[in-house]
Amino acid sequence: MKMRNKLKLTAVILFWFGSVNAQNLNPTLRPLSFLLGSWELKTQKGRIIETWSYINPSELHGKSYRITLKGDTGILENVQIKLKGKNVLYIPTVTDQNKGQVIEFKLISSTDKKFVFENKKHNFPQLVIYMNKSDNELLAWIEGIQNGKAKKSEFNYH
Numbered sequence: 001m002k003m004r005n006k007l008k009l010t011a012v013i014l015f016w017f018g019s020v021n022a023q024n025l026n027p028t029l030r031p032l033s034f035l036l037g038s039w040e041l042k043t044q045k046g047r048i049i050e051t052w053s054y055i056n057p058s059e060l061h062g063k064s065y066r067i068t069l070k071g072d073t074g075i076l077e078n079v080q081i082k083l084k085g086k087n088v089l090y091i092p093t094v095t096d097q098n099k100g101q102v103i104e105f106k107l108i109s110s111t112d113k114k115f116v117f118e119n120k121k122h123n124f125p126q127l128v129i130y131m132n133k134s135d136n137e138l139l140a141w142i143e144g145i146q147n148g149k150a151k152k153s154e155f156n157y158h
Contacts, residue, residue, distance in 0.1 A: 021054030025054070035062065075095055128141075137158055
């Protein structure tokens with residue numbers, strides 16, 4: 001089976017399991033269930049895939065990886081979104097950053113479609129935002145101040 005077909009099959013399976021398990025999420029995390037499944041961003045250098053899965057009623061797990069035009073694959077980051085007390089935390093571990101340590105971002109704002117996580121003490125980014133644009137479009141971005149200048153990077157997944 002070709003790599004592309006394997007990725008499509010994986011996406012279908014993740015979507016199905018995600019739909020089933022979204023019902024089991026804690027009501028505080030349930031609005032984030034739109035993340036469950038597999039999202040793809042095409043770039044000039046290849047593709048970035050972000051997958052989200054259900055771990056338990058209080059936790060989601062995300063993984064981001066790059067597939068180059070040559071087919072090489074590399075992990076970019078692993079992320080947890082978890083309920084800790086009354087707080088919802090976005091906890092990434094980014095490859096080759098922060099000495100492998102996790103960084104916690106606290107959910108500070110949410111609507112039915114937009115979720116803003118913040119860590120004012122982090123060097124960059126200070127904000128991580130996810131927006132559910134539609135059933136097949138996810139907009140994510142990071143922003144903050146880096147070296148005294150405002151910076152923003154967007155990721156438009158389908």
